[in-house]
Amino acid sequence: MSGRTDWATRAACRTVDPKEMFVPARARERRQTDCLSCPVKIPCLAHALDDRIKDGVFGGWSERERRALLGVAPAVSSWLGILEATGTDFEKAAALAQQQRCLPWLSSEEEAAFNAVFHARFVPLVAFLISAGGTRQDAEDAAQSACVELAATWHRVECPQPWLRTTAYRMWLKSVHRIRPDELTESISESPMRDHSDDVAERLALVQLLRCLPLLQRTVMAFEIDGCQPSETAKALGMPAVNVRQNLRRARQNLERLMDEDAGGGL
Template sequence: MWVTDWTSQAACRTRNPGELSTEELAQGREKAVCTGCSVRTECLADALDNRVVFGVWGGMTERERRALLRRRPTVVSWATLLKNARLEYERSVGVRPGPSFDEEFEALFREYFVRLVGFLIKAGARQPDAEDSVQSAFVELAGVWDAVSHRSAWLRTTAYRKWLRLVRKNHIDELVFSLPEDPADDATNDVVGRSQIIQLLRQLPPMQQAVMAFGFDGCSPAETAEAMGVPADNVRQNLRRARSNLSRLIEKNGML
């Protein structure tokens, strides 16, 4: 249900707005405030519709909001767009979730959407492609909700495979064994893609970048191998090479 008077339910309502700064976002300390907030989407929609310039709203900084507005200049009402999002995915999968599903799905979406987008960006995705792939994974999850026991892991694997199909227009089994050894060009103009660690990861060969992304997300080599559809030994070998290459890049760029 869309909350009109969302400010009275915001998790940050007892905090000084100035505390939710861009610097704090970079350090990740505000995550506990925005993540899990029951009206995070309403907050973000309000900031986008009213072109709020300063501060963190709905888990996004002013720079991230400006980037989103530039990418989607034709959106007239973000509140309407976000409010209708659930109706759109329900129609697409032909289900009508009940109240319990609504609450669980919203909680899962709020907890993992941003994290999964970040995971795909670390793996080499541009932010718009990452967002589309993660959203598509959530839509698919709605149709198989009761059949999936480990939903966060399922979402990560599904989002990764959807991204591969999106950018290569091929099947996952054909893709993972044909990744080129030369690193892909960095075409992103997004704020998150300009962080130092993302830029260093983008200098690695695609397979090394992908396995590092899974590693950063807490996956073991066996879990990474299963998600990517490659032998575990292949993952371990690429992890060793990636860590060695990343260490050299960090030292070269004076980040030690």
């Protein structure tokens, strides 16, 4: 493999005769062994796409697969950010690549600013939606749709990051639950319990615990974990901040109860 970089020193094929990655019969075998579990298959694939390497297997992709992706989005000059957001899924990578190249209404500076927000927020945005109760597929779809909407309305958005979070959440909620944020309700009665707000976020099974909560409690906790103040969450959900604080308190109480049950073997 030519043009070796730092990531290449950690590649699963680093001790393999380079010819084996370029001879079709041997390359097919290597794709199912070395490439499948290689820790650097994403930068490897990005390298091949960026440099328009025509031959050989890179990142587990054949020449034909790379050629097809480049044909979908020939203007993309850097693939690493796209692949980090989508993994090596062809359809998702192609969709995001097309979205990024369809920004004719933005200047080069604005496009760079949009891409910076996209690369910084896409993965955390997916994690936020998963915390709110979404599956990975639904979360990725909503995050991608929100990014497309952000690109289309870039000139009118003053604070892109909170706008992106709110828009992605509402798109996910609408597509999955078919309800609006103002229709979120909960029916857990209040009861005095010790506040576990400091240690809840440190639990390894946090997402599983969150999914045991009523929808509104799970939602406000997801916003808090993503760094929102109650006032920001209230604005995103269209409800009074006092209601957000109340449901945060109830969510923490119920998370405490769930953790106590887990510790005692109740789950």
